Amino acid sequence: xxxxxxxLRYSEDHEWVRYDEESGVATVGITDYAQGExxxxxYLEFPGTGTDVERGxxxxxxxxxxxxxxxxxxxxxxxxGTNGDLExxxxxxxRSPYVDGWxxxxxxADPAELDDLMDADAYRGHIE
Numbered sequence: 001x002x003x004x005x006x007x008l009r010y011s012e013d014h015e016w017v018r019y020d021e022e023s024g025v026a027t028v029g030i031t032d033y034a035q036g037e038x039x040x041x042x043y044l045e046f047p048g049t050g051t052d053v054e055r056g057x058x059x060x061x062x063x064x065x066x067x068x069x070x071x072x073x074x075x076x077x078x079x080x081g082t083n084g085d086l087e088x089x090x091x092x093x094x095r096s097p098y099v100d101g102w103x104x105x106x107x108x109a110d111p112a113e114l115d116d117l118m119d120a121d122a123y124r125g126h127i128e
Contacts, residue, residue, distance in 0.1 A: 002033035004124050005098055009117035011074040012126065016098065019114055026075050029102040033127045038064035041090045046082040046104050053079060055113055059104060071103055075113045081105035
């Protein structure tokens with residue numbers, strides 16, 4: 001069974017979101033389930049900081065041994081950070097998808113969009 005932390009929100013496309021209400025920034029990555037389905041991740045590409053994304057837009061590319069997938073923006077806003085450590089060590093996503101393997105940070109335009117994401121229980125049901 002995949003690891004599904006209780007404190008995160010989840011998209012149907014298997015992204016996770018950790019939202020900081022104080023800063024208005026959402027940290028985004030892919031779930032343990034998603035990295036397991038993709039297999040060994042070998043390359044990641046993200047938009048530059050300052051890029052505006054709409055919810056559902058492709059906000060990065062994830063290349064794995066088995067497949068190439070898109071990282072979709074689970075919320076709309078402006079990309080304010082990317083995890084540069086993943087350029088040198090993309091396999092970090094396989095080892096630590098929720099901590100060291102975060103991918104992008106988005107300054108959220110409309111925090112109400114977070115309400116459309118799943119909680120941990122709903123996401124567990126989604127992947128079963």
